[in-house]
Amino acid sequence: MKAVFTFCQWFGERYQMNGAEPIGLGVIGVGNIARDCLQAVQHPETGFRLVGLCGLDEAALARTAAEFRVEYVTARYEALIARPDVEAVAIYSPDVLHFPMIEAALRAGKDVVVTKPMVVSSDEADRVLRLLEETGRTLLVGETSRYALYCQAARRLVDDGDLGRLVFGETHYVHDMRPVFDKTPWRYLEPKDFPIGSMCHPIALLGWFLGDVEEVSAYGVNSGVDPRYPADTPDTYLVNVRFANGAIGRILGAFGIIEPPLPMETLRLFGTKGSLVHDQVVFDRIPGKPAVTFEHAAERGHDGEVRRYMEEFAREIREGVPSSSSAVDGAKTVAVGEAIKESVISGRPVAPRPVSVPSTVATSQAGAAATH
Numbered sequence: 001m002k003a004v005f006t007f008c009q010w011f012g013e014r015y016q017m018n019g020a021e022p023i024g025l026g027v028i029g030v031g032n033i034a035r036d037c038l039q040a041v042q043h044p045e046t047g048f049r050l051v052g053l054c055g056l057d058e059a060a061l062a063r064t065a066a067e068f069r070v071e072y073v074t075a076r077y078e079a080l081i082a083r084p085d086v087e088a089v090a091i092y093s094p095d096v097l098h099f100p101m102i103e104a105a106l107r108a109g110k111d112v113v114v115t116k117p118m119v120v121s122s123d124e125a126d127r128v129l130r131l132l133e134e135t136g137r138t139l140l141v142g143e144t145s146r147y148a149l150y151c152q153a154a155r156r157l158v159d160d161g162d163l164g165r166l167v168f169g170e171t172h173y174v175h176d177m178r179p180v181f182d183k184t185p186w187r188y189l190e191p192k193d194f195p196i197g198s199m200c201h202p203i204a205l206l207g208w209f210l211g212d213v214e215e216v217s218a219y220g221v222n223s224g225v226d227p228r229y230p231a232d233t234p235d236t237y238l239v240n241v242r243f244a245n246g247a248i249g250r251i252l253g254a255f256g257i258i259e260p261p262l263p264m265e266t267l268r269l270f271g272t273k274g275s276l277v278h279d280q281v282v283f284d285r286i287p288g289k290p291a292v293t294f295e296h297a298a299e300r301g302h303d304g305e306v307r308r309y310m311e312e313f314a315r316e317i318r319e320g321v322p323s324s325s326s327a328v329d330g331a332k333t334v335a336v337g338e339a340i341k342e343s344v345i346s347g348r349p350v351a352p353r354p355v356s357v358p359s360t361v362a363t364s365q366a367g368a369a370a371t372h
């Protein structure tokens with residue numbers, strides 16, 4: 001451990017000598033996913049220096065600050081954001097708090113990385129895009145599904161045309177929420193808005209491959225498996241999707257279920273030259289059509305995904321390189337979540353509300369749909 005730390009210091013010094021000062025980062029929230037961010041920025045090559053932490057639970061805050069050697073802690077996010085050494089803010093608070101925290105950080109001239117969902121309504125998403133235009137700052141949505149290694153491999157295949165034209169795609173996020181509710185009661189007290197706060201994963205992932213959604217047709221059901229979640233609100237959704245490029249898709253978000261023997265998240269893409277199911281791919285041009293499997297080194301939880309998006313965040317701040325998960329993408333994902341809710345209630349297909357992108361935001365945050 002000592003050797004690793006010494007190497008990190010050496011690497012950090014070299015980084016600074018090359019002219020790239022680490023970016024001062026303030027982190028709001030010290031729950032599990034925030035810890036992945038705190039771990040990620042321990043690696044100097046991510047380009048950040050931790051300068052402050054914010055959270056409401058005093059004991060958890062003190063413990064986390066000691067573990068990650070952070071001197072400044074506060075329960076007031078406004079105080080963290082106001083510090084001059086905080087150049088960028090990472091937001092890992094409950095979903096409904098994302099917007100006020102994004103607004104405060106952008107108005108203070110700080111760049112923002114916010115965990116998913118970016119915000120909880122299209123009105124808030126609109127205001128984020130206007131704030132980005134006004135302030136000229138940048139924002140990355142930590143949409144982990146786009147940073148999973150098997151999804152990044154799939155994206156490379158699609159971008160290179162190996163699957164041909166995509167005709168149909170499916171994603172699912174299937175998660176028995178009972179143990180998660182035990183640890184984070186805000187998820188049933190708020191309560192968690194599943195189409196916005198959880199289905200953002202499969203929506204954002206399918207949209208990364210198939211582009212803008214033209215229309216959704218959705219059904220929802222409440223399972224009653226966990227009586228803490230309101231009985232009048234669905235906790236499981238099945239959605240048929242038509243994309244603007246003519247492709248079709250299906251998204252499943254199941255949260256009131258007994259954990260099935262399935263991967264929690266999955267991706268299926270069907271193109272004119274090949275098909276991909278999670279980490280397996282078949283190419284029409286290979287004789288016998290063997291299934292080729294990507295075997296990546298195992299990663300713990302979301303740690304690799306968060307590290308990859310923090311690296312993109314630093315590149316975007318320093319060099320203006322667009323990320324794979326912009327504010328425009330975040331806004332489109334929220335609009336699809338709202339359309340799903342409306343379709344369940346009305347029993348009709350619904351077009352998502354269009355996202356109006358200010359012209360100065362368009363270049364850096366243009367969104368990242370695949371081209372095939």
Ligand SMILES: NC(=O)c1ccc[n+]([C@@H]2O[C@H](COP(=O)([O-])OP(=O)(O)OC[C@H]3O[C@@H](n4cnc5c(N)ncnc54)[C@H](O)[C@@H]3O)[C@@H](O)[C@H]2O)c1
Nearest residue numbers: 029030031032033055056057092093094095115116144184
């Ligand atoms: N795959 C992913 O990217 C992923 C996974 C899990 C959670 N999340 C998202 O991360 C966020 C946090 O989820 P969690 O499971 O870590 O929750 P959590 O309850 O464990 O953590 C929330 C943190 O926010 C802090 N907080 C709450 N109110 C605050 C306030 N007013 N001011 C300052 N700090 C405040 C709490 O003290 C706590 O440290 C949610 O938006 C959730 O959707 C993303």
